[in-house]
Amino acid sequence: MNCRILALVVVCLWGLASTVQAAPLTVAVKTSPPFSYQQAGRWDGISVELWEKVAKKAGFKYRLRPYGSLPEMLAAVEQGRADVAIGAISVTAERERRLDFTQPMFRAGLGIATRNEASGWVSTLRNLFSWKFLSAVLALMLVLLLVGLLVWLLERRKNPQQFGGSAKQGIGSGFWWSAVTMTTVGYGDKSPVTAGGRLLGLVWMFVSIITISGFTAAIASSVTLNELQSxxxxxxxxxxxxxxxxxxxxxxxxxxxxxxxxxxxxxxxxxxxxxxxxxxxxxxxxxxxxxxxxxxxxxxxxxxLPKLVREESYAFAMANGSPLREQLNQSMLEILPTQEWRAVLNRYLGAEQ
The missing domain is CATH 3.40.190.10 (Periplasmic binding protein-like II)
Known part of the structure; x- marks a missing residue:
């Protein structure tokens, strides 16, 4: 009788073990090319191919379950809703406290992507049309217009030959005079004759030196700052x-x-x-x-940029204390050093790895 009970227990345990072994693993995955991505309705990538090889070698049945974000995927593994997470999962101290990881499958790290900025005259032209440059030009135009208005008000009655006509014509003449005076071109076609106009002209000559210097500095600052920031x-x-x-x-x-x-x-x-x-x-x-x-x-x-800001290892993630870790590590250690696996990496990464 005891032998029969013992045999029955053995058969039940064997059946239970077979059932557990046959239960497919839930493997969490998210889009993160070239490690994991969907193509023509199926998952592909470095991590996916490695998992397929590991699962075949270890005899695991599994189903892939996609997730929208990395935190969501790792939380699913931590909470037992998934058995393994694959993809571009870097091993960090914070994640190691929450999860277990396999042997590193790939070593790379964090990098910085930035735009390729145009160089030479193209970059210079672009910087010259920046808002800082245009605002400096606008401010200068307003100053020239103000000085032109003042000289017109002082000269329009006693010097109508040079600053007369309609208000539009008179202010235009004043604007022209203030511009040629500031730039020291001084064509001589227009000049104030009243005491107030000449005093304004004298003051404007000295102020122009400061104005031109400030405008030149603003242009240089705009171009240089834009170039540095790029x-x-x-x-x-x-x-x-x-x-x-x-x-x-x-x-x-x-x-x-x-x-x-x-x-x-x-x-x-x-x-x-x-x-x-x-x-x-x-x-x-x-x-x-x-x-x-x-x-x-x-x-x-x-x-x-070629230089990494921090080196990292990439691995598969499991819940803390997962019994899968040992089997996964053994299979990975047999696969990763092979030329066959090197060919897989070359296919995805070429000379960039």
Missing amino acids: QINGAADLPRVKVAAVEGTSGSNWLAGQGTSFVPYPNNQQALRALMIGEVDALVSDAPVMRYMLRERGATNAMV
């Missing part, structure tokens, strides 16, 4: 420009830790678009992701 060479330049980051990612966390304000975007696609149309000056995100997206878009007006 050049982003590294992390030290970020505090003085408008920066974008994807909310809830390691890029936004890094910027917050640096005390650098940023504009949050829901995903890299929208953030890159904002960069390319000039809404922001820089984007901090995963360097390989940004390089891949710019290459796929054929973008020529943006680039990713």
Whole structure:
């Protein structure tokens, strides 16, 4: 009798183990090319291909469950609604406290994307038509018009030959006189004859020296400042420009830790678009992701700086204490050093890795 009970227990346990083993894993994934993205109705990418190879080697059945954001995906794993999360998941100290991670599958890190600014005369022309330059020209025109109005009021009765006619003609003549006097051209075709007009002319000559100097400085400042602000060479330049980051990612966390304000975007696609149309000056995100997206878009007006702002490792994420970790690590350690896997990386990243 005891033997029968023991046999029955063994059979039940075996059946239960088979049932558990047959239950498919829920694998969380989100769009993050080239690591994970949908193409022709199926998921593809570096992380997806690696997971397929790992699952095959470990004998796992699974189903992919897409999520809209990285925080949402990691929360699903942490709360047990998903068994594994794959994609461009960087390992950080904060995430390590909440989750377990596999062996690193890829090493890269955070980079800075910025626009390729035009150089030479094209850049100079663009800067000359900036609002600061145009506002300085407008202010100068108003000063010339004011001086022209004053000289017309002083000269119109006693000097009608040079400043007479209608109000429009007289003020126009005064504007011309104030302009040629300021620039020291002094054609001599118009000159005040009244005491008040000559006193104004004398004062205006001295004031013109200051005005011309200030105007020249304003132009130089406008052009130089615009040129400097268009050049982003590294992390030290970020505090003085408008920066974008994807909310809830390691890029936004890094910027917050640096005390650098940023504009949050829901995903890299929208953030890159904002960069390319000039809404922001820089984007901090995963360097390989940004390089891949710019290459796929054929973008020529943006680039990713070669130097990383922080090196990071990418891995699969699981809940703390997950029994899957050991099996996943064993399979990954067998796959990652192979030439076959190197060929997969080359196919997605080329010489950029």
